[in-house]
Amino acid sequence: MKRLSCFSFVVISLFGSHAFSVLTDGNIKNSTDLDFGSLDTKHVDVLRQLLNQETLIRMTLVKNVHALMKDMVSLQQSLVSSESEMSSLKDTTTREITELKKEVRSLKLEKNRLSSKVTRYNENIESLKENLTVVDASRRVFETQLLQEKEMFEQNTSGILADIKTEVRYLSITLLDLHKHSLEIEKNIPELIDNRYELISGRLNNSLEAYNTELRSANDKLSLALTDLQKSQQTMTDSLSDHMNNTMEDLQSELKQTQYEQLKLSSSVSSLEVFRLNLTNRQCGVFIKVAFTAGITSSDSSWSGSTLIFPKIIFNTGGGYNPTTGMFTGPVDGHYVFFVSVQSYSTKEIRVDIVWNGDSQVRTFANDNGDNDYYETGVNLVVLRLNQGDKVWIKRYYGSGYVSDSIPVTTFSGFLL
Template sequence: MLSYLFLGILFAARTNSLSSVTDDKAKPTGPDGQTTTCRCRSENAQSDILRQLLNQETLIRMALDKKVSDLVNDMAEMKKYVQKSTKQLQNSKREIETNKQQLQDAKREIETNKQQLLAAKREIETNNQQLQDAKREIKTNNNQLQDAMAEIVSLRNEVLLLRNQNRKMGQLSDGINTSINVVKAEVNQSQKAQLELSSAISSVVSSLEVIRQNMSLLNGPAKDTPVGFTAGITSASRTWEGDILVFPHVITNKGQGYSSSSGKFTAPRDGTYVFTVTAVSYDSDWLTLEIVHDHVSKVRTLSDNSASRQTGTNLVVLELDRGDAVWVRRYSGQGYSGSSAPMTTFSGFIL
């Protein structure tokens, strides 16, 4: 742009100088011969002007050359700057791409951490649930322990009572033997008294035999003690989701083997037992129960949803050792019916 400006100025200066030369050449020549002098002066003036113009042109050309050189240098510098900027831009692009990749990796890592956190939360919830189950089981075991302790106290009291009765029977037997000896002495004194005493001895001996039989019964083994129970449910539920179905309403509990707090029957001695369960479903809900012997399912009931309050029942005969536990467990379903006279019941007895 500057070069064009200087060229325009130079062209305008040359045009003015040529106009001046042309004007000087166009002057008329006088008759007195002064035209030659004027012409010489004019030529000198033109030569001076031409020299000035040439000098100005040279100066302008030098200035233009310097400007052009400066522009070339500036263009070179600018080209280097552009190349440097281009390289920096490429580096920036690569850095941006690297940052994007790192951002994607960070996002994936965050997502992985979220999944791990959710898994940890689920594991914590599972552990909490297991802890709650363990607490319930401990509570059930404590209840069973309390029932067992109560049963032990009851048996201890019965043993003490039997011992007292045995002592009384022993004292009575000693008294009878003394009486027999006295009677025998009197028999030796009198025949008539002997006849009368014979009848009395027979009566006493009979009484003694009865007493001895009673003592044998009192001292007999505990296996003759009856064991049997029946328990039921008096209130209905449609949202029950537990494991062991507890029958809190106890109708019969011979031998104190059934616990109404835990819902489990604990065998007081070895033997063959019969268990039965009857379940009435809530309205038209499914309900399936199991009779369980020490965590092993033995038989199962089914109350389907084909109609309202369907009844499912089953029976099982089990060989139990003392201390074995039997209970009713939920297999599927949530609802069972109840009433003041129980419809859903659990029973068992020893053969």
């Protein structure tokens, strides 16, 4: 801007110094001293025309110079305004940079604090892994003891069967001896033989039936004992397998939950204490598995009842959910998680609540948002502390109708932590 101003002054100076008149020989004069007497009329007219043109040119130059001066003043004002704006912008930028530096320092402190939390959580996880190692070692010892008891039972069973076979062989030998003796008696006293033979045959048949009955009873008892042993072994194996699988799943779930809860520091300590309590209960053998998932296998465009019943049971261990009433009854005290998913019918709206002992805890909407959307889905989840006998169910709050299918879309689930 300064260079432009200087250039404008130079141009004005040049115009001022070179705006000379041809008729006045380069000297600026207010009047022209010519001898009009020596000129004819035609020349005088031409001269007058030239003077008029020169006057017009001078006036035009003066107007242009004034316009240039106004433009210079306007440019100078714009330059001052721009410099003021630049100064204000610089101050604002400096303040923002200072605030950003403060925020960066605050974030660094928060990062360090979270890092210490993560370190403590990792230590807790290592402790849990050690506890799992102890549980696995206990399981192996129990399996070894079970195998030893099974071998001893099989040995005892083999001994009993061997004794029975020996008795059968002795009985066969006795029968042969009796048969020989009967033949000898038959030769001497036919009638006596017949009588004695009938008597002996009756006794022998009774003895054989008794022995057969005892053998069948012994075989049935052995079969039942073997079946019970196999069932007991299978039950214990399944229980141990489910226990370990559930423990591993819970550990993975708790690990993911712990990572998520690092962003929610206020609730992380209580979640870890609940997980430790559950793990202690499992190690002491007092963990009770309770979980269910139920659904609806058909749609209803006009349903407007109170309690939403899910008649199809997909999973229900612990027997807490009743498909007839649609209510879950807590079999034991503890912390439970409940989840509901409901889909609206076409453009209709449906709102349902998860209810605990008659009090609504959370609500979910599946509604039309004004754009004529079809089949909206509403979901929600709640964690509740239930006492034994407490009831939880799904209640309609507003709207009507729902959508489901042979593979359920509208479902209700829950499990014990």
